[in-house]
Amino acid sequence: MDHHIPGTIIYDSGEARKGYALNKMCYSLNEAQNRADYLRNEEAYWDRFGLTSDQRKAVRSRNVLEMLEAGGNIYYLSKLAGAFGWNVQDIGAQQTGVSLDAFKAKLVQAGA
Amino acid sequence: MATLIGGIGTSHVPAIGKAIAEGRQQEPYWKPFFDGYLQAQEWLERMRPDVAVVIYNDHGLNFFLDKMPTFAVGAADQYFNADEGWGLPVSKPYPGDADFSWSLIEHLVDEEFDITICQEMLVDHAFVVPNQLLWPGKDRRPIRTIPVAINTVQHPLPKPARCYKLGQAIGRAIAAYDKDVRVVVLGTGGLSHQLEGTRAGFINKPFDQYCMDKLVSDPEALTRFSNAELIEKAGSQGVEVLMWLAMRGALGSSARPVHSHYHIPISNTAAGLMVLETPQSALVAA
Numbered sequence: 076m077d078h079h080i081p082g083t084i085i086y087d088s089g090e091a092r093k094g095y096a097l098n099k100m101c102y103s104l105n106e107a108q109n110r111a112d113y114l115r116n117e118e119a120y121w122d123r124f125g126l127t128s129d130q131r132k133a134v135r136s137r138n139v140l141e142m143l144e145a146g147g148n149i150y151y152l153s154k155l156a157g158a159f160g161w162n163v164q165d166i167g168a169q170q171t172g173v174s175l176d177a178f179k180a181k182l183v184q185a186g187a
Numbered sequence: 188m189a190t191l192i193g194g195i196g197t198s199h200v201p202a203i204g205k206a207i208a209e210g211r212q213q214e215p216y217w218k219p220f221f222d223g224y225l226q227a228q229e230w231l232e233r234m235r236p237d238v239a240v241v242i243y244n245d246h247g248l249n250f251f252l253d254k255m256p257t258f259a260v261g262a263a264d265q266y267f268n269a270d271e272g273w274g275l276p277v278s279k280p281y282p283g284d285a286d287f288s289w290s291l292i293e294h295l296v297d298e299e300f301d302i303t304i305c306q307e308m309l310v311d312h313a314f315v316v317p318n319q320l321l322w323p324g325k326d327r328r329p330i331r332t333i334p335v336a337i338n339t340v341q342h343p344l345p346k347p348a349r350c351y352k353l354g355q356a357i358g359r360a361i362a363a364y365d366k367d368v369r370v371v372v373l374g375t376g377g378l379s380h381q382l383e384g385t386r387a388g389f390i391n392k393p394f395d396q397y398c399m400d401k402l403v404s405d406p407e408a409l410t411r412f413s414n415a416e417l418i419e420k421a422g423s424q425g426v427e428v429l430m431w432l433a434m435r436g437a438l439g440s441s442a443r444p445v446h447s448h449y450h451i452p453i454s455n456t457a458a459g460l461m462v463l464e465t466p467q468s469a470l471v472a473a
Contacts, residue, residue, distance in 0.1 A: 078415035082386030083423055085415065087342040091252055102251045105272045140385070149383035149423070150247040150340050157273025162202075163455050167387040178388055185390035186451025 086148055094146020097134075100124035101151035110158040139170050189364035190471055192234045193445070193464035194372040194438045195227060196402065196431035197320060199243065199313040201275055202454035207319050208276045220458055223448030224320050227462050230445055231321060234468060236371040238284055238331045240291070240357060241314050242433045243375040244339040246271070248311035255341045256303035258353060260295065261334040262288040266310045278315045284331035287364060291333060294360035300353055310334050317375045337433065339376075339426055347417065348410040350429045354436025361437065369471055374434025376427025378449070379420075380456035389422040390457045395449065398428055399461060403444045406435040424456075431461070441466050 084090065091098075100120065103109045113120045121131050133141035137159065142152055156166055168178035203220075206212065212221040248271050250256065264285045268278040295302050314334055322330070335357070338344055345353075354372075361370050378398065381389040398421070401408045409432055417426045435442075448460040 078413070078419070080386075080415070080419045082384045082389075083381065083418060084384055085342055085418065086340065091341055095252060098252055102247055105248060105270055107270055110272065139383075143383055148247075148252070148340065151251075153382075154247065154272030157271075162273065163382055166382065167455055170383065170385060170387045181388055182390065182452035182455060185388075185392060185457070 084143055090146050090148070092146075094148060096125045096127065097130040097142070097145060097147050098151040100126060101147070101155045104154040104158050113158055139166050189361050189366060189368050189370055190467050191358060191361045191370050191372070191437065191465055192236055192468040192471060193442065193462065194374065194434040195317075195321065195463075196374045196434055196459065196461040197317045198377060198453065198456060198458040198460070199316040199375040200453045200456045200458065201271075201273070201312045201316065204275050204312055204316045204319060207323075220450045220453055223450060223460055224323075226446040227321055227460060228323065230462050230464070231371070234371065234464075234471060235369060236330055237368040238287055238333065238370045239318075240333045240335060240361070240370060240372045240437070241317065241375065242335045242337065242354070242373060242430045243313035243317075244427060244430060245336050246311050246313060247340065249309040250336070250338075250340070252341055255338055256336070257338050257345050258300060259303040259305050259308070259336040260288060260292050261308040262292060262304050262306050263308060266308055266314075266332065266334060268311070268315050269309050271311055275312055278319075281310065281314075281318065281332045284333060287331070287366070287368070288333050290364050291357065291360045294363060295353075295356055298356045298359070300356055308334055308336075313375050317373055321373075335433075337429055339429065342414070344414050344426065344429070346414065347412050347429060347432055350433040351406065351410045351436040354433035357433070358437035358439060372434050372437045374430040374432070376430045377421070377425055378428060378457045378459040379422050379425040381422030382424055382455060384423070386422070388455055390451060391421055391425070392451060392457065394420045395457050395459060398431075399447060399449065399459060402431055402435050402461060403463070406432060435463070438463055438465055
């Protein structure tokens with residue numbers, strides 16, 4: 076898709092192909108047992124799903140923008156975030172480089 | 188013959204499900220939002236629908252990128268919820284209506300909507316939360332449900348115009364169903380919000396208000412947007428207005444507004460609610 080929107084990813088074919096392994100891993104984290112296995116040994120879990128080096132680096136650093144850059148889809152990444160104990164507001168604050176309180180305040184401001 | 192009584196557009200934010208599970212409805216953050224649903228609940232009490240066609244989008248519970256149907260219709264007598272990975276309690280199963288589903292499927296394919304038929308279909312928060320909001324009470328299962336999923340995960344997404352036409356075909360399928368049931372159509376999602384990227388937290392109140400206005404009076408105006416334009420104006424996940432558009436398509440041109448509510452923010456989202464009724468609803472109201 077050639078429509079560029081600043082700060083926004085259109086999750087198209089290029090993204091889906093690039094991110095497949097990472098997203099498949101995240102999809103498995105719907106199950107509690109898999110989340111526990113994941114947290115017990117992350118590297119082994121990455122091996123099992125064949126994550127690329129960029130994907131490993133992004134996940135290791137816990138950086139959501141890098142995970143997106145590595146082809147992660149936000150709907151599947153949210154399951155990895157769940158394993159880490161993050162909610163969507165934690166993710167929003169991290170991606171926009173502000174504190175959680177500042178992020179929440181910005182949302183409230185949008186309704187004013 | 189089946190009677191289509193009306194439709195409801197509603198947000199489905201997971202945090203709402205969590206607030207319900209924790210009994211936070213009367214807390215200051217939540218009360219203005221939950222109070223917006225009282226009139227919708229009263230309308231449903233009066234209309235007593237038997238079946239809800241729930242048009243929603245799966246967020247990676249039932250569908251993965253290995254097989255991503257553009258449109259999928261449930262064909263089961265029961266639908267299970269399951270763990271989505273981030274702490275929402277798993278809801279009890281929802282009763283389906285396989286006879287109605289198969290009739291809907293036959294009709295849609297006959298109209299050349301080549302949907303995916305699902306005899307098993309896990310339903311996620313986008314299905315569960317609206318049911319909890321509209322029929323509140325612990326584990327209530329007041330009516331039978333037909334899940335209809337629209338792909339909003341993997342582009343290309345179906346165009347707004349196509350989703351509206353799908354809704355029109357659903358409306359005709361309901362009208363053609365030969366059993367005496369009252370049907371309500373739900374469209375869940377939105378309104379403006381964006382979860383990912385450096386634009387995370389984006390909300391666009393004027394555009395939401397424009398959409399809610401047009402959904403009542405001139406829904407075809409919204410069918411002229413591309414999905415990229417909707418994402419630009421409403422945020423990545425604001426594209427979920429597609430489900431509202433499909434719901435609106437089912438109701439036909441003579442539907443009239445009963446109630447609407449809009450509240451910012453719920454979690455990262457501008458939350459919207461709209462109830463519309465058809466002229467046929469006058470025949471069944473208690």
